[in-house]
Amino acid sequence: MEIQKSEVKKKTLPPLPNVDRWGYVKTRFAPNPDFLIHLGNARPALLSFLYAKMYKGKFVLRFEDTDPRIKTPIPEAYQRIRDDLRWLEVSWDEEYIQSLRMELYYSIAKKLIEIGGAYVDLCTPDEFRKYRSARRACPHRNMASEDSLELWDKMLEGYYGEGEAVVRVKTDLEHPDPSVIDWVAFRIIDTDNYPHPLTGSRYVVWPTYNFAAAVDDHFMGITHILRGREHAVNTVKQSFIYSRMGWRYPEVINLGRVNLEGFILSKSRIKELLNRYPHRFLGLDDPRFGTIASLRRRGILSDTIREIINNLGVKSSDATISWDNIAAINRRIADKRAKRIMFVAKPILLVLENLKLPYQIVLPFHPSANLGSRTYTITTPRVYIQREDLEKLGKGDVVRLMGFANVVIKDIDLERGEAKAIVESFDVSEARSVGAQIIQWVAEEHSAKAGLYVAEGLRLRKIRGLVESSIERLSVGEVVQLIRLGFARIDSLHPTPILIFAHV
RNA sequence: GCCGCGGUAGUAUAGCCCGGUCAAGUAUGCGGGCCUUUCGAGCCCGUGACCCGGGUUCAAAUCCCGGCCGCGGCACCA
Numbered sequence: 001m002e003i004q005k006s007e008v009k010k011k012t013l014p015p016l017p018n019v020d021r022w023g024y025v026k027t028r029f030a031p032n033p034d035f036l037i038h039l040g041n042a043r044p045a046l047l048s049f050l051y052a053k054m055y056k057g058k059f060v061l062r063f064e065d066t067d068p069r070i071k072t073p074i075p076e077a078y079q080r081i082r083d084d085l086r087w088l089e090v091s092w093d094e095e096y097i098q099s100l101r102m103e104l105y106y107s108i109a110k111k112l113i114e115i116g117g118a119y120v121d122l123c124t125p126d127e128f129r130k131y132r133s134a135r136r137a138c139p140h141r142n143m144a145s146e147d148s149l150e151l152w153d154k155m156l157e158g159y160y161g162e163g164e165a166v167v168r169v170k171t172d173l174e175h176p177d178p179s180v181i182d183w184v185a186f187r188i189i190d191t192d193n194y195p196h197p198l199t200g201s202r203y204v205v206w207p208t209y210n211f212a213a214a215v216d217d218h219f220m221g222i223t224h225i226l227r228g229r230e231h232a233v234n235t236v237k238q239s240f241i242y243s244r245m246g247w248r249y250p251e252v253i254n255l256g257r258v259n260l261e262g263f264i265l266s267k268s269r270i271k272e273l274l275n276r277y278p279h280r281f282l283g284l285d286d287p288r289f290g291t292i293a294s295l296r297r298r299g300i301l302s303d304t305i306r307e308i309i310n311n312l313g314v315k316s317s318d319a320t321i322s323w324d325n326i327a328a329i330n331r332r333i334a335d336k337r338a339k340r341i342m343f344v345a346k347p348i349l350l351v352l353e354n355l356k357l358p359y360q361i362v363l364p365f366h367p368s369a370n371l372g373s374r375t376y377t378i379t380t381p382r383v384y385i386q387r388e389d390l391e392k393l394g395k396g397d398v399v400r401l402m403g404f405a406n407v408v409i410k411d412i413d414l415e416r417g418e419a420k421a422i423v424e425s426f427d428v429s430e431a432r433s434v435g436a437q438i439i440q441w442v443a444e445e446h447s448a449k450a451g452l453y454v455a456e457g458l459r460l461r462k463i464r465g466l467v468e469s470s471i472e473r474l475s476v477g478e479v480v481q482l483i484r485l486g487f488a489r490i491d492s493l494h495p496t497p498i499l500i501f502a503h504v
Numbered sequence: 505g506c507c508g509c510g511g512u513a514g515u516a517u518a519g520c521c522c523g524g525u526c527a528a529g530u531a532u533g534c535g536g537g538c539c540u541u542u543c544g545a546g547c548c549c550g551u552g553a554c555c556c557g558g559g560u561u562c563a564a565a566u567c568c569c570g571g572c573c574g575c576g577g578c579a580c581c582a
Binding site for chain 1: 506507508509510511514515516517518530531532533540541542543544545546574575576577578579580581582
């Protein structure tokens with residue numbers, strides 16, 4: 001008769017490698033602010049944060065915005081990413097923005113060129129490709145470092161246009177993976193035409209991901225990098241800088257990708273859809289997307305996402321999360337704190353007879369938790385129930401209006417959209433004894449027109465209905481349970497209440 | 505094509521490093537029952553998996569080899 005671990009045992013994370021050799025733990029999450037983060041990004045973000053916490057270390061948030069041209073940062077993305085992380089209860093000890101650290105990258109580039117670890121390459125991409133596939137050095141590779149340095153200064157001065165000069169890191173010309181061979185560390189971006197949202201046209205020489213990340217991970221003292229396994233080669237590429245500079249490369253853990261069944265996660269795909277059909281979506285956080293903001297808007301709780309990610313662990317194999325699974329976890333968590341309210345989809349009028357007026361009803365917001373209640377004083381015998389429920393009933397059937405009364409159907413006129421019923425009794429046990437269906441309803445005088453958005457794959461249905469007027473007392477953002485329909489989040493209250501369906 | 509990573513029930517995951525306690529645990533799904541003023545929650549019972557083939561061993565989900573399948577990378581993206 002003892003209560004045992006009925007609470008969900010927190011799956012503990014496996015230990016990080018070589019923690020004792022570093023003496024401390026510092027991790028980072030490095031999103032590109034070219035869009036919002038999605039469920040897949042939540043994995044490295046949350047795991048990095050959790051590991052830092054587990055080892056009482058530090059956690060860094062770093063915005064990687066060094067491509068104003070192809071992955072142009074969205075100005076509001078910086079803040080929305082911060083908001084999403086905070087919502088996930090992720091907090092960071094330090095924050096950096098790469099586009100604000102350009103001088104550091106330049107100084108390391110200079111040093112690297114000086115010591116012969118990098119060079120300025122004036123080849124066209126085509127020319128270089130030829131040398132590379134022949135595993136031969138391009139003519140610029142063997143220039144004296146002073147000469148390369150001169151070209152570097154010319155790059156910085158804006159002498160070259162896009163595509164005319166790059167800085168390459170000297171690697172192994174024989175490397176089996178051609179992309180590793182003398183990879184590009186800096187390229188020129190015409191910021192007059194492609195201004196950076198933070199620095200405008202101030203810089204034309206931009207570090208690539210591999211260069212900026214390599215330098216930052218070193219100077220920020222990152223000990224453990226958790227990132228998607230699509231980055232595996234980048235570890236190889238960046239290692240060349242580390243060995244030239246005599247730095248120690250952080251421990252790397254490659255994570256598998258996360259897919260969410262039936263959802264669009266890909267940033268580029270979402271951006272494309274928003275561009276092509278801007279009016280078909282409810283914004284960047286449309287409930288059909290797999291972004292954190294979308295899931296939140298749909299009523300998925302922060303705890304749910306954290307549990308999902310925690311359950312995935314640190315495997316390097318990909319995972320496809322099923323919606324059923326998310327819904328089950330969310331339901332379990334939300335059930336304890338979601339207020340119950342009644343929403344009547346496709347309503348039809350039911351006129352009650354034999355009801356002494358006025359009649360007062362007190363409905364608790366939750367069957368067991370103490371979440372308060374609302375009181376309705378019924379002064380007219382007109383209520384609405386779902387057409388679908390009525391269609392299953394016939395004359396003489398007993399049905400219980402939840403929390404209110406047991407009624408006998410007297411007359412159904414689907415044409416006129418009206419039915420009549422006689423109030424028989426009020427006690428639920430009487431409804432039980434005759435096996436009556438218990439349905440939700442709203443009083444005409446205490447209802448408001450409302451919309452319920454239901455996302456189904458790429459489709460978004462809007463169901464019109466009536467909701468209890470006491471929804472006005474609840475707040476936007478609140479996750480409620482619509483009785484007999486399922487969980488939903490209140491998306492707005494004015495001019496009419498709009499809810500977004502989460503799951504049954 | 506070339507490099508790299510991975511394959512446990514419908515889905516996800518534990519176990520694999522350090523072979524036996526694994527005739528494989530957990531969650532979800534599915535079937536059944538109880539409970540309940542919801543088609544929600546809770547409780548109980550049941551269901552279902554080690555990619556294939558060799559090898560090592562007294563013993564392999566775990567180690568080795570080969571195959572198959574899946575994924576990632578091969579950018580002046582991150």
